[in-house]
Amino acid sequence: MLAEKALELIRELQRSTDGTLSPFNEDRVRQVLEEMKALFDQNQKDVSATVAGESGLFSGVQLRHAALERNKRCLLAYLYNRILKIRNMRWEFGSVLPQDIKYNLSEQEVQWFNKYNKCLANYMRSIGGTGGLDLTQDMKPPKTLYVEVRCLVDHGEFETQDGNIIVLKKNSQVIFTSNLSILKCFV
Numbered sequence: 353m354l355a356e357k358a359l360e361l362i363r364e365l366q367r368s369t370d371g372t373l374s375p376f377n378e379d380r381v382r383q384v385l386e387e388m389k390a391l392f393d394q395n396q397k398d399v400s401a402t403v404a405g406e407s408g409l410f411s412g413v414q415l416r417h418a419a420l421e422r423n424k425r426c427l428l429a430y431l432y433n434r435i436l437k438i439r440n441m442r443w444e445f446g447s448v449l450p451q452d453i454k455y456n457l458s459e460q461e462v463q464w465f466n467k468y469n470k471c472l473a474n475y476m477r478s479i480g481g482t483g484g485l486d487l488t489q490d491m492k493p494p495k496t497l498y499v500e501v502r503c504l505v506d507h508g509e510f511e512t513q514d515g516n517i518i519v520l521k522k523n524s525q526v527i528f529t530s531n532l533s534i535l536k537c538f539v
Contacts, residue, residue, distance in 0.1 A: 354391075354419040358384045358426035365433050373437050376458040381427065388423050391416045438465050442472065443488060501526045 361380055368374040395416050398409040438461055441449060447469050454462065477484035507520035518526060 354415075355387075355422040355426065357387060358423040358430075361430040362426050365430060373434065373441070373453060373456050375456040376434070376461065378458065381430075384423050384427055388420055391420050391423075395420075434461065435464060439468060442468060443491065446488065447473070497529055499528045501528065 357380055361377060361384065364374060364377060395413050398413050402409050438457065441453060442465065449465065457465070476487055479485045503520045503522055503524050506522045509517055510520050511517050520526065
């Protein structure tokens with residue numbers, strides 16, 4: 353049946369929805385690509401025959417073209433969803449994947465993970481001042497809407513979004529709401 357192998361790749365993705373990543377099914381992907389090549393070659397042959405004067409081949413060409421498009425969409429969905437899971441695992445596990453997960457990746461997926469890891473590390477080094485900012489440090493949102501700030505150095509005046517001006521002195525503490533409105537100031 354046309355495009356059945358590609359549909360099996362999608363079913364395989366659906367079976368692994370518990371956050372795990374099944375091994376890359378290289379054999380099935382190769383079979384889908386071989387089927388696509390055979391469909392394309394047959395279409396080329398029929399189109400050439402139609403140009404030469406034969407008729408009645410158009411519906412077969414259309415059917416094979418639809419099967420080619422379906423195979424392409426299924427392959428792209430399979431690869432894209434695997435990449436999304438790998439990207440999420442970078443945020444969950446950090447820069448080094450557990451060996452059992454890494455074993456399930458193809459060579460190209462490992463290369464993609466390494467490049468993504470490098471890009472993310474470069475980005476985190478480029479933000480947040482001299483030492484950078486580790487975006488993976490606080491992955492859960494705060495439980496409270498309040499932020500307590502303790503001044504380590506004299507900063508001087510600071511204007512909040514709502515127009516309040518406070519003086520930040522060394523060893524003083526200020527409690528803000530999430531929109532930077534002042535609640536309390538301790539010196």
